Amino acid sequence: MSRILKQFLLILFAGALLLLAGWSSYSVYRYSSEAAEIKRDYSELNSITHGLMSVNLWRDHLTTMVLNRIDEFEFTEAQEDTLVIQVENILTAGIDKGADLLDQKQKGIKAKVRKFAVKALVPEDKIRALVPMFAQTIVNEIQKPENKEALKYVIKSKLQEYSDLTHDDSQEAELRLKTLLDKYEVEDLHGFNEKMPQKIEELEAQTYFHAFILLGIIGIFLVLWWLLRNQKALHTPLFIISVLVSLVVLFSGITAPMIEIDARFQHVDFQLIGESITFNDQVIFFQSKSILEVIGILFNTGKVDSYLVGLLILTFSIIFPISKLLATQIYLGGNEKTRKNKILHFFAFKSGKWSMADVYVIAIFMAYIGFQGIFDNQLSRLNMETNSLVSISTNKTSLQPGFLIFIGFVLFSLILSTILKRITALEKDPPLVTN
Known part of the structure; x- marks a missing residue:
């Protein structure tokens, strides 16, 4: 097979892999971005701010519970006896008050005549003897269905009045929640929570599928280099296409989320006055960021130290690796004069020690281990089970496809640097002469 034909077939095959890598890289970016957006909205809608720590939600729960208790309320025999005694005490106190008023010295003939008439016609002893009967009659009247419902209505109306006075005035937050629900075409939080987890799973499956395609393409190129x-x-030609693939992989690695920090209450159950108040999937903290998003956040803080850190990450984790790959392309395709350029030679062979891409990978991995340990330790203290409270917390912190892809880029770029040295060394070797 001629050299030109071999080159053509190689370019055709490697070019097809490059196109596949480009499609997969874009797919990773698209699916991971969509999944991250849904997760952020999910964490906002299910945040403890709008659930476990919501004044309005607790008000609604407690008001409903008390209203139910009012509707179900019936006097027991002991409560009825106690009520009769209380009514008797009130009636007796009224009689005592009236007797005290009559015993006071009256001025004027009219007042004295009225006092005499009351004492003569209203015997105090007989009235006191009738107090238990009057008290029982009053309690019996209260217990009549129509009177009981009227009393319940008065109590419930007053309770609802107090409930309406207890609320969070954050109209902006309520409008934001409504906007998010309308965005996903659902009527309430329950509908959102039923619909979105499956959507997130589908997007994550697609993201990992295309991420593994990218890693598989890197593996194929390494096999090609060996063969x-x-x-x-x-x-x-193989090196040129390999560098292009590496750049495509880098794009995916810096745009897809690398680490996801997720701490939440999986289940919280309060037992109050015989009823259960339950909260599920209450998000305490959530963040999912790519390298570019982290850099953007650091730049937007407005603080000098954060800006410098963002600039360092941008320079040594993105600009230097890209410059190195482009320099290797130019070096390989350049003539002797071009190759002697000091800047080009530096980026092609010596900039690796300045690149922080591998350091960034280690930093992300260490951050993952650190967050995993911290959240596991802290959240474990929130797990409790008593007669009145059951709480189960969970830590869903995880590494994301962007981390795997970025590792693939770092390893592939390091191998390409070694390959470039070997290629240039072979070019300097004189061809073998065969007889």
Whole structure:
């Protein structure tokens, strides 16, 4: 097979892999961005701010519970006896008050005549003897269905009045929640929570599928380099396409989320006055960021130290690796004069020690281990089970596809640097002469 045909077939095959890598890279970006957006909205709608810590929600729960208790209320025999005694005490106190008023010295003939008439016609002892009967009659009247319902209505109306006075005035927050629900075409939080988890799973499955395609393409190129290690005529086109693939992988690695921090109450159940108040999936903290998003946040803080950190990450984790890959392309395709350029030679062979891409990978991994340990320790203290309270917290912190893809880029770029040195060394070797 001629050299030109080999090069053509290699370019055709490697070019197809490059196109596949580009499509997969864009798919990772699209699916991961959509999943991250839904997760952020999910965490906002299910935040403890709008659930476990919501004044309005607790008001509604407690008001409903008390109203139910009022509707179900019936006097027991002991409560009826106690009520009769209380009514008797009130009636007796009224009689005592009237007797005290009559015993006071009256001035004027009219007042004295009225006092005499009352004492003569209203015997105090007989009235006191009738107090238990009057008290029982009053209690019996209260217990009549129509009077009981009227009393319940008065109590419930007053309770509802107090309930309406207890609320959170954050209209902006309520409008924001309504906007999010309308965004996903659901009527309430329950409908959102039923619909979105499945959607998130589908998007994550697609993201990982295309991420593994990218990693698989890197593996195929490494196999090609092994198989064609002695085919000097094919090294240049293969290296050029390999660098392009590496750039495509880098794009996916810096735009897809690398780490997801998720701490939440999986289940909280309060037992109050015989009824249960339950909260599920109450998000305490959630963040999911890519490298570019982290850099953007650091730049937007307005603080000098944050800006400098963002600039360092941008320079040594993104700009330097890209410059190195482009420099290797130019170096490989350049003539002797071009290759002697000091800046080009620095980026092609010596900028690796300045690149922080591998350091950033280690930093993300260490951050993952640190957050995992901290949240596990802190959330475990929130797990409790008593007669009146059951709470189960969970830590869903995890590494995301962007982390795997970025690792693939770092390893692939390091291998390409080694390959470039080997290629340039082979170019300097004189061709073998065979008889």
